[in-house]
Amino acid sequence: MKIGLVIYGSFDEQSGGFHYDRQLVAELRAAGDSVEIIELPWRSYPRGLLDNVSPRFPRRLAGEYDVLLQDELAHPSLVWTNRRLSTPIVSIVHHLRASEHRRLRPLYRAVERRYLRGVDGVVCNSSVTRDVVTDFGVDADRTVVAPPAGDRFDPQIEIDAIADRAHENPLRLLFVGNITPRKGVDTLIDGLAAAAGDAELTVVGKPADEAYVSRCHDRVAEHGLERRVEFTGGIDDASLAAAFREHHLLAVPSRYEGYGIVYLEGMGFGLPAIAARAGGATDIVSEGDNGFLVDPGDSAAVADAITTLDTDRERLAMMGQAARERYEAQPDWAETAATVRGLLESVVDNDPG
Numbered sequence: 459m460k461i462g463l464v465i466y467g468s469f470d471e472q473s474g475g476f477h478y479d480r481q482l483v484a485e486l487r488a489a490g491d492s493v494e495i496i497e498l499p500w501r502s503y504p505r506g507l508l509d510n511v512s513p514r515f516p517r518r519l520a521g522e523y524d525v526l527l528q529d530e531l532a533h534p535s536l537v538w539t540n541r542r543l544s545t546p547i548v549s550i551v552h553h554l555r556a557s558e559h560r561r562l563r564p565l566y567r568a569v570e571r572r573y574l575r576g577v578d579g580v581v582c583n584s585s586v587t588r589d590v591v592t593d594f595g596v597d598a599d600r601t602v603v604a605p606p607a608g609d610r611f612d613p614q615i616e617i618d619a620i621a622d623r624a625h626e627n628p629l630r631l632l633f634v635g636n637i638t639p640r641k642g643v644d645t646l647i648d649g650l651a652a653a654a655g656d657a658e659l660t661v662v663g664k665p666a667d668e669a670y671v672s673r674c675h676d677r678v679a680e681h682g683l684e685r686r687v688e689f690t691g692g693i694d695d696a697s698l699a700a701a702f703r704e705h706h707l708l709a710v711p712s713r714y715e716g717y718g719i720v721y722l723e724g725m726g727f728g729l730p731a732i733a734a735r736a737g738g739a740t741d742i743v744s745e746g747d748n749g750f751l752v753d754p755g756d757s758a759a760v761a762d763a764i765t766t767l768d769t770d771r772e773r774l775a776m777m778g779q780a781a782r783e784r785y786e787a788q789p790d791w792a793e794t795a796a797t798v799r800g801l802l803e804s805v806v807d808n809d810p811g
Contacts, residue, residue, distance in 0.1 A: 459802060460492045462523040462545075466532040467500045475552040477719070478583065478606045479529060482550075485795030494521065498532055503562075506534025507569070516542050524806050528577070530554070530570075537573040546809045548579040548802055551587050553716030557737065558640060571595065578805045581798050583717040584738030604797040605741065607790045608722035611699045617779055620728035624706065624775035629657040629768040632705035632729070634698065634720050635712075636666040637689075642711040642734070642754065643674050649711070649760025651681035655768040659683075659709070662701060664692040702727040706774060707767060713754040715739045721749070722788060725781035730774070732763050748781040 463483060469476065483493045496519060501509065509515045516539055519526065523545050528536055530551040540547055551574075556567035571594040574580060580601045582588040592598050631650065635641045643661060650659050665671040671689075678687045693701070702708075708724035709732040717738040721731040725742070731749035733739040743749040750763040767774040 459524045459806060460494075460522060461486065461802065462494050462496050462519065462521055462526045464496045464498065464519060464526060464528040464532055464536070466498050466529065466535075468497060469495050475529065475531065477610060478552065479550065481607070481791045482795055482798060485791050486799060489795065489799060491799070493527075494523075496521075498535055501535060503534050503566075506532075507537070509535035510538035515539055519543060519545075521545075525802050525809075527581075527802070530573070533570060533573040537569055537576070540573070540576050546579075546805045547577040548581060548805055549574065549577045550581045550583075551591060551716070552583050553714075554587070554590055557590055557716070558714050567594075578809070579801045581801060584741045586738045586740060587716055602797050602801045604794045605789060606717065606719045606722075607794060608719060608726055608785055608788050609790065610719075610723055611695070611702070611726060613699070613702070613726035613785075615703065615726075615728055615782070617728075617782065620778040620782060621775040623728070624771045624778055626706075629655060629707065629764070629774075630705040631657055631659045631707050631709045631764065632701055632724070633659065633661045633663070633709055634701075634724070635663045635710055637661065637663045637671050637674065638667045639670050640713050642713055644670075644677055645711050645755050645757045646709050646732075646760060647674060647677045647681065647683065647687065648757035649709075649764060650686070651683060652757060652761035653764035653768065655765065656686065657764055657768055659687045660701060660705065661687065661689045662691075662693055662698065699727075702729060705729060706778075707732065707764075708749075709760070709764075710734075711752050711754075711756075711760055712737070712739075718742060722785060725785040728778040728782045730767070730777040730781050732760060742784065744780075744784070748777055748784050 486493050526545050526547045528549050530549045556570050574594050574596050580591050582603050588603050708729040712734040715734050715737040721742045731743050733743040735751040735753050745751045752759040
């Protein structure tokens with residue numbers, strides 16, 4: 459097949475969604491398909507919607523493609539543009555704006571519903587995402603669940619090492635992600651302050667929202683946690699792998715995650731997770747087995763999870779081992795790509811054009 463992949467921004471972006479897209483493209487090319495990347499400029503939501511009335515914009519998507527793959531992130535520029543295209547379209551949904559608690563959520567829901575009803579197939583990264591997509595009126599037989607593999611790193615860690623690490627002091631928590639309100643760093647700081655013991659927190663990630671980052675630093679100061687909380691900013695993969703290896707627990711209590719591949723990456727190093735109950739993390743994290751699921755903004759639940767593992771290191775060791783086992787059970791990229799490729803072939807075969 460000749461495939462065009464439509465994305466916002468650069469194909470080299472470092473988020474989990476772009477990593478998914480790159481791995482998928484690599485596997486499709488390995489299977490013999492031709493994949494061309496169509497990079498659209500990042501847009502504000504209103505500016506993206508204006509692309510749909512531009513007579514020239516569809517030319518950016520022109521090509522002799524059998525099928526267009528579109529990262530759903532770019533939906534503002536594509537929602538009505540797609541109607542002017544003759545090529546069949548499959549959307550990759552990592553995370554829906556309508557799933558977040560935003561002021562303009564009704565607008566996002568209306569636009570995303572229209573966009574998804576206008577494509578020929580949908581690739582969902584989790585069963586929760588698929589439920590949202592079908593709730594928008596997309597036929598289930600036009601969707602597949604193709605979860606990401608967790609092999610961004612190659613974690614070599616023995617079960618004995620996970621058990622030994624569990625008894626080291628103090629308890630070391632790791633947050634990984636862009637620092638935005640959705641990621642719940644403020645909730646994590648409040649939970650750390652309320653937890654028993656002297657657990658420490660390392661916050662790894664780019665300051666994507668400077669005002670929010672400033673509020674988080676203020677919160678650290680208000681709680682008197684300056685010696686127990688470190689903000690590293692963004693770090694390279696080798697340093698991140700070292701951070702996973704050195705900590706006990708991954709704590710990313712997001713308000714919503716479409717999937718949350720970082721939980722799986724942490725589990726590769728034997729880290730149980732404190733994760734969002736809202737969203738696709740429920741496909742990865744099993745309550746009380748390999749982590750804890752908390753409601754958005756529930757700092758008391760975060761505090762309880764920290765206290766539980768800080769005071770019961772045998773349980774921390776067992777949950778770390780369960781986390782590693784969950785990581786090992788995850789499908790690899792070849793399996794994920796085969797699922798996606800099957801949907802693409804079905805869409806192409808059924809295209810009347």
